Amino acid sequence: MTALPLVFDAPRRGMPPRHLADLTREEARAAVTELGQPAFRADQLARHFYRGVTDPALMTDLPAAARQDLTEALLPGLLTVVRHQTADNGRTRKTLWRLHDGALVESVLMRYPDRATVCISSQAGCGMACPFCATGQSGLTRNLSAAEIIGQAVAAAAAMANGELDGGPGRLSNVVFMGMGEPLANYARVRKTLDALLTPAPHGLGLSQRAVTVSTVGLVPAIRRLTDEGRNVTLAVSLHAPDDELRDTLVPINTRWKVGEVIDAADAYARKTGRRYSVEYALIRDVNDQPFRADLLGTLLAGRLAHVNLIPLNPTPGSPWDASPLPAQREFVARLRAAGVATTVRDTRGQDIDGACGQLAAADRVEGVPAVALPTPQLEPPVPLGDEADQADGA
Numbered sequence: 001m002t003a004l005p006l007v008f009d010a011p012r013r014g015m016p017p018r019h020l021a022d023l024t025r026e027e028a029r030a031a032v033t034e035l036g037q038p039a040f041r042a043d044q045l046a047r048h049f050y051r052g053v054t055d056p057a058l059m060t061d062l063p064a065a066a067r068q069d070l071t072e073a074l075l076p077g078l079l080t081v082v083r084h085q086t087a088d089n090g091r092t093r094k095t096l097w098r099l100h101d102g103a104l105v106e107s108v109l110m111r112y113p114d115r116a117t118v119c120i121s122s123q124a125g126c127g128m129a130c131p132f133c134a135t136g137q138s139g140l141t142r143n144l145s146a147a148e149i150i151g152q153a154v155a156a157a158a159a160m161a162n163g164e165l166d167g168g169p170g171r172l173s174n175v176v177f178m179g180m181g182e183p184l185a186n187y188a189r190v191r192k193t194l195d196a197l198l199t200p201a202p203h204g205l206g207l208s209q210r211a212v213t214v215s216t217v218g219l220v221p222a223i224r225r226l227t228d229e230g231r232n233v234t235l236a237v238s239l240h241a242p243d244d245e246l247r248d249t250l251v252p253i254n255t256r257w258k259v260g261e262v263i264d265a266a267d268a269y270a271r272k273t274g275r276r277y278s279v280e281y282a283l284i285r286d287v288n289d290q291p292f293r294a295d296l297l298g299t300l301l302a303g304r305l306a307h308v309n310l311i312p313l314n315p316t317p318g319s320p321w322d323a324s325p326l327p328a329q330r331e332f333v334a335r336l337r338a339a340g341v342a343t344t345v346r347d348t349r350g351q352d353i354d355g356a357c358g359q360l361a362a363a364d365r366v367e368g369v370p371a372v373a374l375p376t377p378q379l380e381p382p383v384p385l386g387d388e389a390d391q392a393d394g395a
């Protein structure tokens with residue numbers, strides 16, 4: 001296994017108290033035993049947690065005398081709702097969460113006719129410093145714990161089950177790691193989160209592998225590690241430029257791992273999983289939306305098991321970065337398709353709730369805690385996958 005370089009060693013300060021979701025099943029059973037309870041109580045606690053039950057009074061299968069101790073020890077409240085904002089006729093809901101140390105993160109739940117997707121954050125802030133991204137400008141506050149990441153998905157699943165979005169009760173079907181942070185820079189906890197998302201109840205949410213998407217700006221050793229570890233989730237590579245000259249400035253980590261290396265690693269992932277990967281490309285006016293760059297991208301990706309997902313930049317007030325105009329978007333799409341590259345343009349949900357990212361968290365700046373924000377290119381779930389992806393999943 002490739003040793004991860006220092007770039008992945010994000011700050012550990014401020015990590016939250018231990019939570020059941022941070023533990024393996026064996027560790028959880030041992031922890032319950034240490035509290036003087038039979039090991040099977042860990043399964044009961046897990047069932048409550050993954051159903052979104054947080055009130056000990058509702059855990060009627062646990063002895064009343066033990067509920068408080070068990071929940072305090074293993075189900076501490078890690079995410080506090082600061083506020084919800086809804087959009088798209090109640091079918092999109094963005095939640096601002098406060099963590100135990102005051103850091104702020106966001107998740108966005110989106111309901112579609114055929115699915116419900118939550119976009120979750122894996123870090124408070126981000127250390128990747130992409131200049132067009134509000135989150136990148138604030139820097140990294142800290143990694144989220146596995147339980148803090150999992151908790152966002154559990155809350156979304158509960159919101160769907162409880163009918164909190166317009167359309168009545170439903171089921172969370174998809175999770176995308178496209179909120180705040182670079183997921184593969186918090187590898188171990190994201191890996192643990194994947195286990196929780198994919199594991200059937202009571203120790204997880206039981207989602208399908210093809211319904212979970214991990215995005216990355218291109219941390220090549222971590223992509224290779226994910227490949228080796230054999231989880232067939234969907235990989236999304238945030239490329240944003242087809243050439244190193246531009247990408248070195250738009251995605252600074254490119255100075256470490258070049259476009260060719262990133263695409264090689266994504267290709268290896270596709271070969272191993274049989275699953276098409278997604279290339280995310282934020283279309284930025286007069287920066288990366290020129291016809292010649294569409295041609296470069298088309299040449300780069302032609303013949304690969306990849307799909308381009310174009311994202312018209314969602315501009316942040318005061319930022320010099322702006323979305324490509326529609327004619328430029330159309331030209332870009334046409335050139336990619338002419339090169340034989342499957343291409344979609346992402347529908348940007350939630351624009352009327354500051355879906356342009358960061359503004360929600362920035363508005364809630366608290367003393368001593370940096371304002372943090374969702375990255376600009378975000379939200380819509382990944383590309384519609386082809387048959388080959390479904391087959392690879394064994395679905």
Ligand code: SF4
Nearest residue numbers: 126128130133136375
């Ligand atoms: S675009 Fe993504 S990787 Fe880049 S700074 Fe923003 S959150 Fe981080």
